[in-house]
Amino acid sequence: MDKGIDRRDFLKLIGIGGALIVMDTGRLAGAADNKMAQDTLSFIQLSDTHWGFNDPKINPDFAGTLRKAIAQINSMKSQPDFIIFSGDVTHTTDDPKERRRRMGEAREIIGGLRLKNVKMMPGEHDAGLDNGEAFQEYFGTTHYTFQQKDVNFIVVDNASDSTSSIGDTQLQWLSAEMEKLDKDSRIVVFTHRPLFELYPQWDWWTRDGAKAIDILMPYKNVVVFYGHIHQEHHHMTGHIAHHAARGMLFPLPAPGSVPKRVQIPWDNDQPYKGVGYRSAVPKKDAYGYDLTEFPIIKV
Amino acid sequence: MTNIKYLLRIMVVISAVVLAFAWVHIARLAAETQTVQNPVANQGHEQVIKITVKRFDYTPNKIRLKKGVAVTLVFTSLDRTHGFNCPGLGVRTDIVPGKSNTLRIVPQKAGRYEFSCDVFCGDGHEDMSGEIIVED
Ligand SMILES: [Cu+2]
Numbered sequence: 319m320d321k322g323i324d325r326r327d328f329l330k331l332i333g334i335g336g337a338l339i340v341m342d343t344g345r346l347a348g349a350a351d352n353k354m355a356q357d358t359l360s361f362i363q364l365s366d367t368h369w370g371f372n373d374p375k376i377n378p379d380f381a382g383t384l385r386k387a388i389a390q391i392n393s394m395k396s397q398p399d400f401i402i403f404s405g406d407v408t409h410t411t412d413d414p415k416e417r418r419r420r421m422g423e424a425r426e427i428i429g430g431l432r433l434k435n436v437k438m439m440p441g442e443h444d445a446g447l448d449n450g451e452a453f454q455e456y457f458g459t460t461h462y463t464f465q466q467k468d469v470n471f472i473v474v475d476n477a478s479d480s481t482s483s484i485g486d487t488q489l490q491w492l493s494a495e496m497e498k499l500d501k502d503s504r505i506v507v508f509t510h511r512p513l514f515e516l517y518p519q520w521d522w523w524t525r526d527g528a529k530a531i532d533i534l535m536p537y538k539n540v541v542v543f544y545g546h547i548h549q550e551h552h553h554m555t556g557h558i559a560h561h562a563a564r565g566m567l568f569p570l571p572a573p574g575s576v577p578k579r580v581q582i583p584w585d586n587d588q589p590y591k592g593v594g595y596r597s598a599v600p601k602k603d604a605y606g607y608d609l610t611e612f613p614i615i616k617v
Numbered sequence: 618m619t620n621i622k623y624l625l626r627i628m629v630v631i632s633a634v635v636l637a638f639a640w641v642h643i644a645r646l647a648a649e650t651q652t653v654q655n656p657v658a659n660q661g662h663e664q665v666i667k668i669t670v671k672r673f674d675y676t677p678n679k680i681r682l683k684k685g686v687a688v689t690l691v692f693t694s695l696d697r698t699h700g701f702n703c704p705g706l707g708v709r710t711d712i713v714p715g716k717s718n719t720l721r722i723v724p725q726k727a728g729r730y731e732f733s734c735d736v737f738c739g740d741g742h743e744d745m746s747g748e749i750i751v752e753d
């Protein structure tokens with residue numbers, strides 16, 4: 319394999335058929351890369367779809383943006399191993415019936431993915447008002463583990479508890495799951511909220527997140543992916559990297575950059591600015607992941 | 618007869634005017650007492666600020682404090698459990714209906730400190746916030 323082209327460039331190549339600028343075109347290595355793609359894990363993180371949100375000033379294409387993302391992902395020549403929706407699948411509503419209607423619609427749209435290995439987890443918009451009851455009816459359990467190729471994935475629910483907490487019972491479960499793993503095995507943790515105190519003023523934290531980080535700390539190769547803040551963000555707690563994904567419907571301001579956390583309005587000159595999804599591929603000879611951020615392309 | 622009717626009519630008009638004046642005055646008095654007692658009242662030496670909480674706001678939601686002066690915040694929820702979280706001052710509390718939820722603060726540094734509800738409470742929760750301004 320041509321060492322000049324890394325996973326990230328490769329994913330860009332196979333991504334959305336020429337819609338993105340392809341880097342390193344001179345060193346395009348076809349067959350070899352295709353084989354590598356099959357051996358190496360890749361996944362897509364798509365976050366904060368907020369199905370049911372309908373303010374046209376924030377996103378006039380509130381009904382179409384998720385569908386566009388799904389069409390783009392379906393058109394990827396090489397499909398990733400799985401896709402995870404990292405919470406706030408639906409936009410919150412005080413009406414339990416409407417909440418279920420939104421869950422049902424979201425499930426139907428997500429069912430349009432060519433890829434069938436779909437992982438779901440709740441955000442506080444889905445689960446914060448009924449402790450995850452409706453979410454579980456539609457998408458199953460809210461914290462679980464799974465394995466894909468050589469990577470161990472752990473989904474931690476810090477959204478069902480209305481106090482932005484994981485809770486002691488789940489922390490004990492996390493601890494028990496971690497104990498099953500070697501200290502140097504590849505581990506990815508998915509959460510909705512950041513585990514660290516990014517900006518608690520805006521609920522951008524997890525009240526007992528430090529306890530979870532303590533549990534993860536002895537493991538050398540662990541990375542956290544989360545959503546909730548509707549923007550790309552990267553942070554280290556010790557050797558543990560935390561990567562926030564963009565949202566699907568609207569961006570939010572950088573932490574503390576404005577007096578109030580308000581949705582960033584739609585910009586006609588730059589439609590879909592700040593929204594999108596990402597792919598992740600483990601780095602070949604190092605810890606960590608190569609991330610590629612995909613925009614939504616107007617069609 | 619007509620004279621009596623005429624007199625009666627005048628009396629009705631006069632009493633209506635007097636009543637209207639009295640009403641306006643009483644209302645103004647009531648409003649003044651409200652601003653005195655609520656939100657700020659004195660209890661012993663320490664200042665007490667009463668904050669009424671409901672989906673999705675705090676009343677008042679702008680609180681002015683003096684640096685180094687102790688104050689007790691007393692929260693009352695009118696509907697469900699909410700939270701009050703002010704990370705900049707390092708304080709938080711649950712606000713449970715039917716309970717008196719209090720926080721004592723002695724602000725050490727002048728500045729603007731955001732607070733927000735940190736118990737997810739419905740469609741509008743994300744706008745449930747306010748600020749404490751600490752002056753020198
Ligand atoms: Cu969220």
Ligand SMILES: [Fe+2]
Nearest residue numbers: 366406441546
């Ligand atoms: Fe969200």
